[in-house]
Amino acid sequence: MDDIETQNLELQLLLQAVYLKYGYDFRNYAKASIKRRILHRLTAEKLPNISAMQHLLLYDEGFFGRLLLDLSINVTEMFRDPNFYLAIRQHVIPQLRELPYLKIWHAGCSTGEEVYSMAIVLKEEGLYDRTQIYATDMNEVVLRQAREGIFAISHLKQYTANYQKAGGQESFSNYYSAHYDHVVMDKSLKKRILFSDHNLATDGVFGEMNLIMCRNVLIYFDRDLQNRVFNLFRESLCDNGFLCLGSKESVRLSTHSGVFADVVKEEKIYQKRLHDLSC
Template identity: 50%
Template sequence: MKISKLPEPETEENPGERIEIELLLEALYRVHGLEFRNYAYPFVRRRILHRISAERLSTISGLQEKIFHDSGVVARLVADLSINVTEMFRNPDFFQAVRTKIIPKIRDYPEIRIWHAGCSSGEEVFSMAILLYEAGIYHKTRLYATDICEQALQKARQGIIPLERMKIYTKNYHKAGGICAFSEYYTVRNKTVFFSSELKNNVIFAQHNLATDHSFNKFHIIICRNVIIYFNKVLQERVYHLFHNSLSVPGFLGLGEKEGLQYSGIACYYHEVAKEQKIYVKLAGPGTHNL
């Protein structure tokens, strides 16, 4: 089957592409309640063009038609628009900083609540669970792992990973200060890694859309790494305020290496705990709650 050429990059000769994309995103929101209208345009465009090719379509409007009539296409497009790049102990120095700069501050709390926002398939959540276990405080911690993509959450709930990834994950673990043999935390069957059920006991996986949903608890730590860079300025500000209203005082916020609070409207209420690792502590501000 011959496939028509995909849309060219937006130019003066092709001014309607952005309109088509905006209409498609509007359809996603109005028909399915899925909010991607404030995601960064270059990111959204790349993912939509990929989905057009994968579905063997020729136009953005053709994909929009599928949005109204084909739930399978909707699910696949949502998976494309979700940020699912992750790995265990990604950027090991971040987890090392959590070990040395955050854990000592919260170790004596009677209970600890942590929110992993945009958890994807769960690798960072299990990384945190291992870190907390080795610190001796996992038993009193509840981890809330959320993502917009139900497909990613299904993978996360299973706690399974291809064996081929474990070489780099083991290396990351030791760079992050791991104190055990990493293989103690999983079993292998048919080239698939199954994490210990103990690491899942205190984790709650749930669907949550940072673009539309509200705060659902008060947390001592919020981790949201390499997600906000895909949002436009309006949505970034919304998410920063959402996290601000969800943190205790003091409460710790961990962001991705290309993200930061310096240009947000709440920056004055935070202090940098680890500058290079983008870890902040909330000190004060509107909507604060001492826990």
């Protein structure tokens, strides 16, 4: 066994320790990204090897907090992929409009940028007041940020351009107030959003949804964990419920492909077929 193989073994043991001690399960995550993040933390903490990190992890909960942030932060932006939001307005909203009450689950919402984007779309389409949005993430730290709805002002130019390309109908500045180097999202956008803790790797169904958004989360999972999550989504969606994935994700290579029909193929918007007898 050479040094790289030994390091991979240490990594495997570290993820096992994280699971056994703290209950967070990264064992079925794609390895290359996890390894990069762990090696970064190793350098930042000036530790000699992953085994030394293992020791720290087991005896220092503060260290685990830092590691959890390293392992769970996925970068997002407002109206990421503007064409996706345009497709939501054109192809999904007309069907949602028929419903008396809407439940939306944003799984793996990270710091909340896309949750607020969806809230804005729903508001402009006149659906917000009859919608309940559940925004979940496994990490309490990012959830707190999401709940606060405070974002760096340096991104606003990009977000405004995205908003306009996504079919925005107002002036984007109507949705936030600016303070020095940051903006605070308007309170009215938060009214129907419930931010809560949920781990896709270990937790189960918590409601029947009309639409599930889970964008750029599944790319971090291996096929087994992807299938677990697709099953969870299938069980959480009502008939004709929508599933929205990231632009490089697909339900087509999963064991649940047959359950979902394409709505807008290139934007990875799917709809659960009626009469899904198997669940």
